[in-house]
Amino acid sequence: MGKVEENKQQKEQSLLNTAFRLFTTKGIIKTSVSDIAQQAGVAKGTFYLYFRDKYDIQNKLIAHKTEQMFRHALDHSDYRSGGSAADKVIAIIDDILDQMQRDPGLLRFINKNLSWGIFSRAVGRSSIDYLSTFREILELGDMGETELQMTLYTIIELVGAACHSVILEQDPVSLEQYKPYLYRSVRAIIEAAEQ
Amino acid sequence: MGKVEENKQQKEQSLLNTAFRLFTTKGIIKTSVSDIAQQAGVAKGTFYLYFRDKYDIQNKLIAHKTEQMFRHALDHSDYRSGGSAADKVIAIIDDILDQMQRDPGLLRFINKNLSWGIFSRAVGRSSIDYLSTFREILELGDMGETELQMTLYTIIELVGAACHSVILEQDPVSLEQYKPYLYRSVRAIIEAAEQ
Amino acid sequence: MGKVEENKQQKEQSLLNTAFRLFTTKGIIKTSVSDIAQQAGVAKGTFYLYFRDKYDIQNKLIAHKTEQMFRHALDHSDYRSGGSAADKVIAIIDDILDQMQRDPGLLRFINKNLSWGIFSRAVGRSSIDYLSTFREILELGDMGETELQMTLYTIIELVGAACHSVILEQDPVSLEQYKPYLYRSVRAIIEAAEQ
Amino acid sequence: MGKVEENKQQKEQSLLNTAFRLFTTKGIIKTSVSDIAQQAGVAKGTFYLYFRDKYDIQNKLIAHKTEQMFRHALDHSDYRSGGSAADKVIAIIDDILDQMQRDPGLLRFINKNLSWGIFSRAVGRSSIDYLSTFREILELGDMGETELQMTLYTIIELVGAACHSVILEQDPVSLEQYKPYLYRSVRAIIEAAEQ
DNA sequence: GATGAATGAGCATTCATTCAT
DNA sequence: CATGAATGAATGCTCATTCAT
Numbered sequence: 001m002g003k004v005e006e007n008k009q010q011k012e013q014s015l016l017n018t019a020f021r022l023f024t025t026k027g028i029i030k031t032s033v034s035d036i037a038q039q040a041g042v043a044k045g046t047f048y049l050y051f052r053d054k055y056d057i058q059n060k061l062i063a064h065k066t067e068q069m070f071r072h073a074l075d076h077s078d079y080r081s082g083g084s085a086a087d088k089v090i091a092i093i094d095d096i097l098d099q100m101q102r103d104p105g106l107l108r109f110i111n112k113n114l115s116w117g118i119f120s121r122a123v124g125r126s127s128i129d130y131l132s133t134f135r136e137i138l139e140l141g142d143m144g145e146t147e148l149q150m151t152l153y154t155i156i157e158l159v160g161a162a163c164h165s166v167i168l169e170q171d172p173v174s175l176e177q178y179k180p181y182l183y184r185s186v187r188a189i190i191e192a193a194e195q
Numbered sequence: 196m197g198k199v200e201e202n203k204q205q206k207e208q209s210l211l212n213t214a215f216r217l218f219t220t221k222g223i224i225k226t227s228v229s230d231i232a233q234q235a236g237v238a239k240g241t242f243y244l245y246f247r248d249k250y251d252i253q254n255k256l257i258a259h260k261t262e263q264m265f266r267h268a269l270d271h272s273d274y275r276s277g278g279s280a281a282d283k284v285i286a287i288i289d290d291i292l293d294q295m296q297r298d299p300g301l302l303r304f305i306n307k308n309l310s311w312g313i314f315s316r317a318v319g320r321s322s323i324d325y326l327s328t329f330r331e332i333l334e335l336g337d338m339g340e341t342e343l344q345m346t347l348y349t350i351i352e353l354v355g356a357a358c359h360s361v362i363l364e365q366d367p368v369s370l371e372q373y374k375p376y377l378y379r380s381v382r383a384i385i386e387a388a389e390q
Numbered sequence: 391m392g393k394v395e396e397n398k399q400q401k402e403q404s405l406l407n408t409a410f411r412l413f414t415t416k417g418i419i420k421t422s423v424s425d426i427a428q429q430a431g432v433a434k435g436t437f438y439l440y441f442r443d444k445y446d447i448q449n450k451l452i453a454h455k456t457e458q459m460f461r462h463a464l465d466h467s468d469y470r471s472g473g474s475a476a477d478k479v480i481a482i483i484d485d486i487l488d489q490m491q492r493d494p495g496l497l498r499f500i501n502k503n504l505s506w507g508i509f510s511r512a513v514g515r516s517s518i519d520y521l522s523t524f525r526e527i528l529e530l531g532d533m534g535e536t537e538l539q540m541t542l543y544t545i546i547e548l549v550g551a552a553c554h555s556v557i558l559e560q561d562p563v564s565l566e567q568y569k570p571y572l573y574r575s576v577r578a579i580i581e582a583a584e585q
Numbered sequence: 586m587g588k589v590e591e592n593k594q595q596k597e598q599s600l601l602n603t604a605f606r607l608f609t610t611k612g613i614i615k616t617s618v619s620d621i622a623q624q625a626g627v628a629k630g631t632f633y634l635y636f637r638d639k640y641d642i643q644n645k646l647i648a649h650k651t652e653q654m655f656r657h658a659l660d661h662s663d664y665r666s667g668g669s670a671a672d673k674v675i676a677i678i679d680d681i682l683d684q685m686q687r688d689p690g691l692l693r694f695i696n697k698n699l700s701w702g703i704f705s706r707a708v709g710r711s712s713i714d715y716l717s718t719f720r721e722i723l724e725l726g727d728m729g730e731t732e733l734q735m736t737l738y739t740i741i742e743l744v745g746a747a748c749h750s751v752i753l754e755q756d757p758v759s760l761e762q763y764k765p766y767l768y769r770s771v772r773a774i775i776e777a778a779e780q
Numbered sequence: 781g782a783t784g785a786a787t788g789a790g791c792a793t794t795c796a797t798t799c800a801t
Numbered sequence: 802c803a804t805g806a807a808t809g810a811a812t813g814c815t816c817a818t819t820c821a822t
Binding site for chain 2 (some may be wrong): 029115116117120149150151153154157158160161162164165169171172173178181182184185187188189191192193
């Protein structure tokens with residue numbers, strides 16, 4: 001890689017990192033392209049060499065961070081250590097919730113913007129075949145393809161929505177208090193799908 | 196009510212109606228205070244006599260519309276016609292989903308902004324005692340207070356999140372196709388809570 | 391007229407005057423809305439209360455200045471003192487050329503932008519009925535309506551175009567040197583039209 | 586010509602052609618140096634190796650296109666087939682007007698920018714001795730040098746100005762309708778000069 | 781000669797908010 | 802109470818020009 005190319009990579013990274021930091025601290029609306037460029041140490045015009053506008057960099061960040069989060073969950077949770085399909089899914093969710101808990105900025109950023117559309121594009125573009133992974137987890141022998149997708153969709157939306165208020169505002173209860181109820185629900189959803 | 200008071204009520208109503216129309220058609224960001232005032236037929240300064248700023252009127256609208264939506268569901272759904280607790284809850288959800296389906300602008304407006312916090316404040320301020328109503332619906336004899344709240348919270352978040360993508364973007368499937376899976380999940384959640 | 395209305399008139403006048411000064415000294419492209427507002431002593435936003443954009447104020451100025459110029463010519467030239475139609479037209483042109491000579495900025499501004507379209511709209515909107523005036527001058531008994539219009543159009547375009555280079559750049563000759571040739575041509579055009 | 590030299594010629598030609606295409610379609614203001622370079626297939630910096638800036642290439646194009654237009658007129662019009670001086674001049678003008686009519690982009694480009702100065706420089710730099718040609722056409726025996734120049738100048742400005750509005754906007758009439766009036770005027774100007 | 785990444789001044793436009801009337 | 806003229810900070814975005822490679 002030539003020196004120029006290296007430099008470009010650095011600039012792009014710097015812009016991405018700065019944007020993420022500002023988005024998660026000040027919010028997207030309050031963050032201006034000027035802010036990002038300035039704090040990333042490049043000229044305003046340079047921003048536009050790398051991203052079309054604020055929403056371009058936002059989407060790229062969402063996809064990137066989402067993928068990272070799932071990868072972490074798959075890498076770190078002990079879903080492989082046996083148990084039922086529901087056990088495994090809950091293990092993964094547990095890791096994700098812990099990540100969120102540790103980094104509320106990340107939660108705020110991803111969750112407010114994550115839609116099934118962006119998610120599926122994100123995991124689709126990824127190098128990992130998530131759908132296969134989940135199919136494997138859910139021992140998909142017993143579940144049709146549609147069944148799998150609907151169940152996944154339901155769980156993702158439930159977890160995403162429910163954890164938002166619970167983690168960021170401890171409302172109506174704290175995450176620790178809510179977890180049993182959430183996991184019981186997830187388990188019920190999966191078991192209902194398996195029949 | 197004096198004539199003056201009446202006039203004030205009228206202005207406020209006009210502002211609220213106009214704001215709602217603009218929020219649901221152009222989006223909140225693209226709607227300016229100027230737009231609202233002008234289309235409501237009052238001077239820009241007058242807006243500030245009634246609302247602190249754009250977000251003040253927004254919150255009031257969310258609470259109002261949410262309440263209206265629930266009231267409609269309780270009034271129109273046939274949840275009284277017998278059946279299990281789950282049957283009744285699903286009847287209510289069904290009415291709400293139909294409302295959303297008919298008015299995607301309303302969905303977009305409420306859902307992107309509705310959090311449990313606003314919701315509980317909205318129903319709390321209401322003249323109807325929703326919590327009692329739900330308690331009654333779920334034949335709460337068998338469910339503790341916390342259990343009830345957690346179950347309600349879980350269901351509301353699930354339905355809110357899941358219907359967003361499904362209704363507005365038919366993604367991953369259409370509402371009609373998704374309903375069986377959603378209702379099965381809701382039923383599973385309630386039944387798990389009842390044990 | 392209330393105090394407010396008076397103030398508005400003043401602001402608009404100030405903006406118009408400042409814009410004209412800047413347009414004729416720096417050129418339209420190099421003049422920014424910021425410049426105009428600042429030098430007119432109002433805030434940038436105020437500009438947009440009075441004019442849609444730079445080109446709006448430009449068009450209004452063109453129309454205004456054109457009308458002013460013709461009015462001056464009709465008021466000050468001795469076209470009434472008898473002579474042939476051609477004599478009268480030339481008297482008017484002479485006054486206009488003198489105005490231009492005295493104020494090259496005005497010439498540069500009007501001429502580069504004046505098109506028959508803008509001109510006819512400008513004189514059409516005016517309180518004076520120019521067409522009637524010209525008809526009277528040309529003793530229109532002998533000239534059909536179309537004939538009149540075509541002759542007017544031809545002369546206006548000729549004078550406008552020819553004087554530009556001659557006045558602003560003394561190229562190919564000075565105005566004084568060119569006048570005999572120009573007037574001879576104008577006379578020839580009118581006489582050819584009268585037959 | 587060496588290969589390198591050839592390559593340079595090619596680049597310059599490509600830039601000129603591209604610039605002309607963009608100038609006549611998007612207009613000069615809306616055309617950026619970036620556009621020109623990109624569409625010409627060279628790097629942005631390369632543009633500056635050949636031209637000082639946008640206005641440099643513009644002037645070169647004006648001169649070039651003007652010359653081309655006159656050359657076409659002299660080559661294709663039947664001004665040689667006899668008739669009076671006025672007949673010949675009108676034949677040439679007729680060819681030029683037809684060129685303009687066929688290519689309004691060219692008209693817009695040349696006319697808005699063509700001044701006598703650029704024109705005389707353009708035809709002066711040319712390999713053809715236009716002035717001699719015109720002298721010959723006007724059978725200049727009877728016309729002094731100054732007389733010739735003034736007449737030429739007058740006719741060029743008149744035709745240039747008058748055809749602009751007529752061709753591009755059919756205002757106040759269409760070119761076909763205007764031609765008789767224009768040619769009559771031209772004839773009158775020439776005949777007046779001949780006496 | 782050629783490249784194209786980087787610059788950053790510059791501009792048009794919007795809009796929440798104030799306040800004199 | 803109501804008005805709406807005025808403000809001016811803020812922002813997204815463009816583009817001519819430079820210069821290290």
